[in-house]
Amino acid sequence: MSQSLDRALDALDAVAAADGPLPAKALARRLGCGLSTVYELLGALAERGHVVRTSAGYALGPRVPVLHRAFQRQTRTDDALHELLLRARRAVGADTYYSSYLGGDIAVLATAAHRSPATGGFTVGRDEAAHATAHGKVLLSALPRAARQRYLAQAGMRAITPRTVTSPEQLDAQLLRVRREGVAVEIEECAPGVACVAVPVPVPGGARTAVSAALPLEDFRRHRTRLTRTLRQVAAEAARLTADGAHGAATAH
Template sequence: MPASVPAPPPAAPGPQSVDRALDLLDAVAEAPGPVTAKALARRLGCGLSTVYALLGSLTARGHLTRSAAGYTLGYRLPALHRAFQRQMRIDDGLHEVLLRVRRVAGADAYFSAYRDGEIAVLDGTTAIHDTEAVFSVGQETTAHATAHGKVLLSALPRAARHQYLAARGMRRMTPRTITSPDRFDLELRRVRRDGFAVEIEEAQAGMACVAVPVRATAGPAGGARSRPVTAISAALPLAEFTRHRRSLTEAIRRAAVEAEGLTVHDV
């Protein structure tokens, strides 16, 4: 039996306490397995008593779970993820569309969106244990180096697109990453012309990705809308992409058509 731990003192109120609690949650999420309070205190650079207090609060609310080996994410988080999908208006059928792409094309598929000035991957077929996947669900910070980012940015007015890129930068991920705004504008012109985007070793060496816009069939008030605000993409190793590029692109096109009407996304 693990040694009992004294009841933690209440966490100090205020923004700093909130920041530290969220830092703890992030640290536990990034760990490969259960992590101890002492390890978390070292990582955050704060006192053990403070860490125990915050861990107590997070555990009591279900965001973390404690075992003899340490702390892991709690059972509350799946409910938060479902609420996230509901608020993002992700239909259950959308995940089935992505799974069909995975079965037919043998490539991990993703659904991404632009909303309120941010780009994020909202759903995908990457296995939970796959730590080497090119993309994962969450906020996108390197949209300029991804096929889905190109599709979504190509839908923005030029001024809004430049504002987005200026705020986040165009970090060089590989030697093939486009880091020039002018060259990127030319790339997006090609995306609008062709109706899809391709990224070859721009985000990660040895990997390639193709993305197609999903066109919303109706706006919040029921009006027709044709501008792409979401995208479906697929990523796979470059050698396989080279062999199956045409069939993969067609599979993504079909998936995008299937996804029309499954989600209405406000921009």
């Protein structure tokens, strides 16, 4: 059962990653399994509306946007938050992000980027290199030591660039400074020529979310102070949005 579920989710991920409809034969090659198995997986996914069959292959189905809206509701990444990120992007001229620690993972939940691909290569989804990103350092700094060690043991600390911190001791020193100063800065650890700044969203119980910005290194050197100040303002507004959303949900019940 577990293997079938894993394959079904792998199939869904592969369809989502494709630039267009994905033929079943191509999917079978990607998954390394037989065509009959792929048709069985796609049939189950299509029955629930997660994929649809077209003349060119399989594409995401109508169930996906429903799940996306539910995800936005549960994580409170609605239009108000996106507008907040857009305003911040316009104010500082940098791609902006909203990230969270959820269920043992660190992920980018929302972004306002005017470059494609976004500066630093960040996209919405799981962050596979949180030890090297500014938002990842903010979120890791807020975790209890045991939880942080478990996360890093599972995720690893691979070197992405020559400047990536791969030593647990060095990272601990960075995180101590992040907790003390309330801001994380990462310079060329995740992408050459790119710097990132992140601040925690101030909520009771410690940072579980963060707002950040990524920009070319030369721009960062000129605008670092203004960028950090703007991000703190965005984080405070994001905290108010989260609190208002939680209050509204409680009132509805």
